Amino acid sequence: MSKRVKLKKPRLPKLPKLKRAHKKILNDIPGTLTYTGYKDQKHVTVELIDYSPENHKYEVFQDVSNAFNKQIPGDISWINVNGLSDIEQIEKLGQHYNLHPLILEDIVDTNQRPKIDEYPDYLFIVFKMLYYNEEGVFMNEHISLVVGENYLITFQEADGDVFDSLRQRIANAKGRVRNAGSDYLMFAIMDAVVDHYFTLIEAMSDRIEDLEDVLFSNTADQDITQDIQELKREVLRLRKAVFPFREVVNRLEKIDSNLIDEKTISYIRDLYDHVTQVTDSIDIYREMTWGLMDMYMTTISNKMNEVMKVLTIMASIFIPLTFMAGIYGMNFEYIPELQMQYGYFYLWGAMILVFLGLLYYFKRKKWL
Amino acid sequence: MSKRVKLKKPRLPKLPKLKRAHKKILNDIPGTLTYTGYKDQKHVTVELIDYSPENHKYEVFQDVSNAFNKQIPGDISWINVNGLSDIEQIEKLGQHYNLHPLILEDIVDTNQRPKIDEYPDYLFIVFKMLYYNEEGVFMNEHISLVVGENYLITFQEADGDVFDSLRQRIANAKGRVRNAGSDYLMFAIMDAVVDHYFTLIEAMSDRIEDLEDVLFSNTADQDITQDIQELKREVLRLRKAVFPFREVVNRLEKIDSNLIDEKTISYIRDLYDHVTQVTDSIDIYREMTWGLMDMYMTTISNKMNEVMKVLTIMASIFIPLTFMAGIYGMNFEYIPELQMQYGYFYLWGAMILVFLGLLYYFKRKKWL
Amino acid sequence: MSKRVKLKKPRLPKLPKLKRAHKKILNDIPGTLTYTGYKDQKHVTVELIDYSPENHKYEVFQDVSNAFNKQIPGDISWINVNGLSDIEQIEKLGQHYNLHPLILEDIVDTNQRPKIDEYPDYLFIVFKMLYYNEEGVFMNEHISLVVGENYLITFQEADGDVFDSLRQRIANAKGRVRNAGSDYLMFAIMDAVVDHYFTLIEAMSDRIEDLEDVLFSNTADQDITQDIQELKREVLRLRKAVFPFREVVNRLEKIDSNLIDEKTISYIRDLYDHVTQVTDSIDIYREMTWGLMDMYMTTISNKMNEVMKVLTIMASIFIPLTFMAGIYGMNFEYIPELQMQYGYFYLWGAMILVFLGLLYYFKRKKWL
C-alpha cells in the first residue's frame, strides 16, 4: 500500500483537537467557574503596567490583590493575568472590578467563541490568540479582555503572548499609546493578535503548496488523503476562530459607548480591514483545499490509466503471438505447414508482422 | 463482497427515524389533540416543585388536578408532566391555565419543530431534549414549556430527563434559582438541555474519527458507504433539532415581555453563546462528514490501482516468457535452435534477461 | 448491460412533467383567459356551501349564476368551482364578484406559481394541491382562492379534492368553523392542503430508503442512475410548489387586512409551523438525494474492485504456472529435467509451492 507523505518544508503544527466541553458545563450552576484550559499551566502570574503620558511602572505579582493598591490615580492600568487555573484569583478580580459571574465563567471557559458583551461600566471581549511562541511551538490561547474607564484586564491561558512589542512601546513611549486612553490600549492588543493571524495564513498557504507539489510530482505513490482531510479540519477551525472575531471588531466599530474615543474608531476600522484580509484569505484557501481532493482523484485515475495501458499493450501483443505458437505446437498427424522446409521462419515472419502491426496500432492511438 | 465495518469505539446510537406525521394531522380539526410520541409511555406522572427563597416542596401525583390546589401563593410552581399519551390530563391543565387549543395540539405533536409563541399571559416554547439516559440509551424527547408569571409547566414524552441537577439546586437552594422568578427557571431548564447537546456533539466527533480511522487503516476492505450515509442523516437531523432552537433563544433574548426580568437577559445571552457553539460544531462536522465520501472514493481508487499493478506486473512478466516457451514447443520439422546442444540453457538465459529487464522497468516506474 | 431496478415497495407516482406554458401566453393580450389544465376535465361543477352558526345548506349546480341568488344574507358562502375549461363560467363569477381580469387569467393558468395578491375587497391566493385521490392516483392540482368579507371561492382544475373532512365538519358543526368567518374557512382549506403535503414527504422518504436498500444490497447490478435523476427532479418540483407557498402563509400571518380576524392569526401561525416542517423535510431529502449519486459511484467502484481482484488472483496464479508447464513442453533436444525419473512430480511440487506462495501473498493483502 502507498505510504504517507514525507513533506519537505516545515508544516503548520496541527491545531489541538476540539476540547471536550461537557465535562465542564454538564449539570453546572450557571455562573460557576470551571477551568477547561491547558493542564500544565498550574500557577498564575499577574503583570501590572501602569502608565500616563508622564509615568510608567511595570510590576509582576503572584496574587491579583497586590495589583489593586498599586494603581496611580489618573493613570491607565493594564492588568494581565497569565493562567486561569486558580479560580480564586479570577474571583478576587471579579469582586474588585464588579464583574458579572457569567463573565468570570466565560473567562475560564476556553471553549467560549469570540464575542463582545457590553456592560454599562465596561466592555467584555473574548477571542483567540493564535501564534508561534519563541520556541516555534504553535499556541492557540483563549484570551479575554475587560476594558473600563481607566483600566484594562487581559486573561490568558498560559505564559507567553504576542504583546512584547506593545509592552516596549509603552515603556519607551513610542507611538500614540502613552498619550491615549484604555480604548486605544484595547485596540493595540487586538491589533497585535490580528497581526499574528497572518503567520498562520502563510503557514496554511505553504502547506497547500506542499500538497500540490506532491500531487504534481509523479515520483512516488504517496497517499495524501489524510493530509488533505487534516488541512480541511484546520481551515474549518481557523474559520471558527477568526470569523466571529471579525464580527466582534465590526460591532466595536459601530458601538455607541463613551468608553471608546472618537479618534480610536479610525484605528478600529483599520483593524477591521486587517481581519477582513485574513478572512478573505481563509476563504480562498478553503476553496483551494476542497479542490485538492478532486485533483488527487484525477491524479490517481491518470496513474491507473497508465498502468492499464502497459497491461493492455503487453497482453495484446503477446497473447496472439502465443496463440500462433500454440497452433504449431499441436500434435495433429497432418499439419502441412510443419513439413515445409522454412515453415518455422515463415511463422517468425508472420509473428513479426503481427507484432509491428500492433505496435503501429498502439502508436497511432498515442498509447506509446 | 466487502463486509460492514465493526467499529471498535462505542458509537452514537442511531436517532429514531423521522416519525410519520400524517396519521395524526390528516383530516383533523385544527386544535385536536393527537398523541404521536413514544408508544411504551402509557402512564402520566405529574411532579410539583413549589419554591420561594424560604420554602421548598416536592410532590408527585398521577393526576394533574392534584397539583392545582397545592400551590402556595407567592411561590414559584414548576409542574412537570411526564408522558403525553393521556390527552385528558393535558386538557385539564389547558383549562386551568387557560391555554390555547393550538398550544395543546403542539404539546402532544412530537413532530412540531422548535419554536416560541408569545401570548399575553405566558410564553410557549417547544424544543427537543437530546441526551443519554442513565442506562446509556439515547433519548430524543419532544419537550414543551409554558412559562407564566409565577408558574412554569414542562411537558415531556417519557419519564427521565436532564433536570436532576437542577432539582437538587432548587432543593438545596444553590445558585440563583430560589431567589429568582419563573423566567430564571425557564432559563435554567433550557440551559440544562443545551449542556446535554454537547454530549451528542462529542459522540458525533468520535464517530467521524472512527470512520477516518477505518479509511486510513489499510488492513481491511470495509464498506463504509452505509455508515457515512447514516452519519449524514444524523447530522441533518441534529441540525433540524438545534438550529431552530437557536432562533428561539435568539428571539427570547430580544423579546419585549414583562415575564422576563432584565437580569435574566444576561443568562439568556450566555445560553445563546452555548447554542451557537453547538451549531458551529454541527456545521464543522457536517463539512467533515460530506468530505468522508470523497475520501472513501479516493481510498477505493488507490486500492484498485494497487490491484491493477499486481496484475499488470504478473501478466507483463509471464506472458512474454510463456510466448518464448511456446515458440520452442512447436513441432516444425526444422527449428535450428532446438538442435543446439545448449539451446535450452541459452533460452533460460534469454528469459532471465527479459525477466530482469521488465523488473527494472517496473522498478523505475515505482510500481514495485 | 445492467437492467433497471424493480423496486419492491410502492413508489411515488411520478409528478407530471412541467407543462409547456408558451402555447398559452405567447402573443396574448394580458388579461386573456386561456385554459392550460388537465385535458380530460371537460365540464364544470359548482358547489355552494352556505352556513352560519344556525344554518347549513349544500347545493350543486352546472352553472355559476345559479349560486348567486341562493346565498342567505349574513351567512358565509363557499363556492367551489371544479374544472377551469369553461372560460365563460369563470368570467361570470369574475363579473359578479368584481374580480380583476389578471386574477381570472391566473385562475386558469395552471403554471402560475403560488402567490398572494391583496386587493381592497378581497385576497387572492394561488397554490398547489398535491394528494393521492381515492383511487390512489397522484394529483397535482392548481388551486386558486378568493376570500371576501362573507364569501370564499375556490377554483380547482378537476373533480376530487382534500376537503371532504372539512365539508363534514361544516355540515356537522364540528370545530370552530361554523362559528367563525370566511377567514377561518380560508385557513381550514389551506390547512387541509398542507396536511396532504405530508403524504408526499412520506412517499419521498420511502423512495429514498428503497434506493438505499438497492445500493446496500449486493445481490444485483441494477442501474439506479435514472431513478436518482427522477427523484432529484421531483424533489426540485416539490420545492417549487411548497417553498413559495410558505412565503404566502408567512405574508398572510403579517398582513394588515380587516378581512382577517385577530383570532385567526394564531391558526395561520400554526399553519406556518406545518409548512415549515414540510420545507425542512424537503431540504433534508434533497441533501440525501444528492448524496445518493456519490454513494452509487462508490458502490460501483467497490464492485469493480472486487471484479479486478478475482481477475488478478486468477491470472497471477495460473499465468506463472502455465509458464512453468510451457517450459517443459518445449522440444529442445537436451532438457535435463525431462529425463529425470520423477521430474514430472518434482515439477508438481514446485507448482504447488508457487500456488501456495501466491495464495499466502493474496491472503496477507486481504484480497481473499
Added chain:
Amino acid sequence: MSKRVKLKKPRLPKLPKLKRAHKKILNDIPGTLTYTGYKDQKHVTVELIDYSPENHKYEVFQDVSNAFNKQIPGDISWINVNGLSDIEQIEKLGQHYNLHPLILEDIVDTNQRPKIDEYPDYLFIVFKMLYYNEEGVFMNEHISLVVGENYLITFQEADGDVFDSLRQRIANAKGRVRNAGSDYLMFAIMDAVVDHYFTLIEAMSDRIEDLEDVLFSNTADQDITQDIQELKREVLRLRKAVFPFREVVNRLEKIDSNLIDEKTISYIRDLYDHVTQVTDSIDIYREMTWGLMDMYMTTISNKMNEVMKVLTIMASIFIPLTFMAGIYGMNFEYIPELQMQYGYFYLWGAMILVFLGLLYYFKRKKWL
C-alpha cells in the same frame, strides 16, 4: 475513441459567445457612443406608431428626424429604432428627447446588462430580447427602452422582433392598450419579451431530456461531456440575461414615479410573476444540468464494470483450463496420466467440471 453525439430532436441553437467588450470601452471618453452589435445590420429603420383611443397612425422612415414633426399632440407615440450602427441617428434622438450621453452610450453598448435608470422626465430600461425569429433562427438582441410622459422609444440591434402581436392589438384597438398611457405600452412590450423567454426554457428542457435519453440508452458510446459543458454555459448565460431583468421588474413595481399609473402596477406585478416563473425554471434546469455530469460519470463506470466482467470471466475460465492442457503438453519421460487409455477423456471431464464450477461461481456472484 467515442464519437460526438448526434442528437435526434432539434436542439437549442447555441447562444452567441460573450462578445469582447474592451475594443469598445478601452480608453474611451465616458459618454462616447460605440456600436458593438451585430455586424450585418448596416441600415437603420424607424417606425412611428402614434395612437389615442380614437386615432392610429403607422409610418416607417429612414431618418429619425422625420418622426419628430409627425406626432399628433395628445397622442401616445411609440418610436421603434431598428439598428444601432448609425450613431448619428441615435444622437439626433438623444438631442430631441434630451437624453443623457450615458444613456446613449448604453443604448449602443450591447454588453450592457439589464437595468433601470430613473431620470426626472423619463425611465431608461435595458434588457435582452431572446426569441426564435420567423425563420427559426435564435436571436439574442440587446434592447433599450425610454419611456416619457406621452412617448416611448425602443432601440433594437436588428430588424425583426416579438412585437407584431402588440402592433396588431394597437391597430385593431384590442385590449387595454389604446385606452392606456405610455406606461401600459411599456408593460406590454416587456410582457411580450417575457412571453418569449418561455420558448427558451422549453428548448432547454428538451435538450436536457435529450442528453438524459443518450445517457440512459446503452446503444452507443457517445461522448456527451462537450454537450453538457455547452449546456452549462448556456444556462449561465440565460441566468445572466434574465435574473437582472427580474430585479428591473421588481424595482418597477415599487418605483415612485408619476410616469406609472396606479392601474398599471397590477400588470407589472403580473409580469413579475412570469419572470419569476422563468427564473424558477432556470434554477431547476441548472441543478439538473450540473447533475448530468455526475450521472455521466456513473454511466461510464457502469460500462467499465461490464467490460471488466467480460474480461474477468473469459480469463478466469480459460486461463486455468489452458494450464491444465499445458500440463499434459509437457514432454517428461514419465507422466503416468498420459499412458492411461482414457486419460484424454478423464481430463476433458475434469476440465468440464472446472468450467461448470467457475460458471456457477460467477452466476452466484450475479456477474452472469
Added chain:
Amino acid sequence: MSKRVKLKKPRLPKLPKLKRAHKKILNDIPGTLTYTGYKDQKHVTVELIDYSPENHKYEVFQDVSNAFNKQIPGDISWINVNGLSDIEQIEKLGQHYNLHPLILEDIVDTNQRPKIDEYPDYLFIVFKMLYYNEEGVFMNEHISLVVGENYLITFQEADGDVFDSLRQRIANAKGRVRNAGSDYLMFAIMDAVVDHYFTLIEAMSDRIEDLEDVLFSNTADQDITQDIQELKREVLRLRKAVFPFREVVNRLEKIDSNLIDEKTISYIRDLYDHVTQVTDSIDIYREMTWGLMDMYMTTISNKMNEVMKVLTIMASIFIPLTFMAGIYGMNFEYIPELQMQYGYFYLWGAMILVFLGLLYYFKRKKWL
C-alpha cells in the same frame, strides 16, 4: 507519465503570488509606514497635472514638495506619485494635505484590500490596477487615491499605468473632464481602471476555452490538472481584487459628501454597471473553471474505458483459441481427433467459428 500541456494560444500571465504580509505588519506601531511593494521600483516620480477650463500644465518632479507651490489657485491639481518605496516623500505629502497616519500606512501597504474611507475634507480610496503594460507584461498594481476639494492624489507602486488616454483628454480638452471638478477626475481614473479589467476577463475566457479544447481533442494524454488548479487560483484572486472594489463604487454612488457633484453620480452609476459586468463574468468563469475538473475526470474515465475494451477484446478472443490449440498440443497416447485426416483443418474451422462468434458478440455490444 503524461506530460504537461503545451497550449497554443497566448495565455493569461500568472498573477503574482499572494505577498507575505507579516514581515510588514508584525509588531509594528499602527500608523507606521512600511513599503511592501515591487522591489525593482527604487525611485519616486511625481507628476503634476494642473488644469481649469482655460489652463493646462504638465510637470514632472523627483520630489513631491516641488509640486506644492506650482498649483494655480482655482485650478484642479492631479498629483500622481509613481513608486512607494521612498517613505519620506509619502510623509511630506501627508503633512501638506493633512492625511491621517493610517491612510499613509495603507498607501504603502500593497496587501490592503480595496476600500473607501470618508474623512471630512477628503475621500480615501484603495483599489487594484490590473492591466497589460506596453511590453505586454501583466501588471497588478496597488493604487490609492485621495480626492479633496480641488486636488486629487494618486499613488502607484511603479511607473506605467492606464491613464495615458485620460492625460490626453485633459491636455486636448476632450470630453467633460476640463470643465468638471476633482470628483469627475476621480471617476475618470476609476473608469480607466475598470475598462482594463475587461482585458483580464477576456484572457481568462480564452484560457478556459484552451483547456476545453485540450479536453475535447483526443490526440494526446496531457495532464491539465495543474493548469486547472492555477486557473482556479487566479479566478479566486481576481474575485478578491474586483468584488470589494464593486462595493467601493456602490458606496460612492450612495455617499453623502459635498465633494461629489450631483452630475457625477450618473457617471459613478455607469461605472457601477461596468464593474458589475466584470463580476458577473468572473462568476460565470468561476463556475466553468470548477466544472473543468469534473469534465477532465470523465475524459480520463472514457479513455480508460477504451483501453479496457481493447484488452478485453484481445484477451477474450485469443485466450479461448490458445486453449483450443493447447488441447491438441497434449501428449496423451490416445486422442482420437489427432488421428483424423483433416483434424487440423476441422480445428481451424472450429477456431474461426469461435473467433467470428466473439467478434459478433463484441459488435453487438458496440465495443467494436
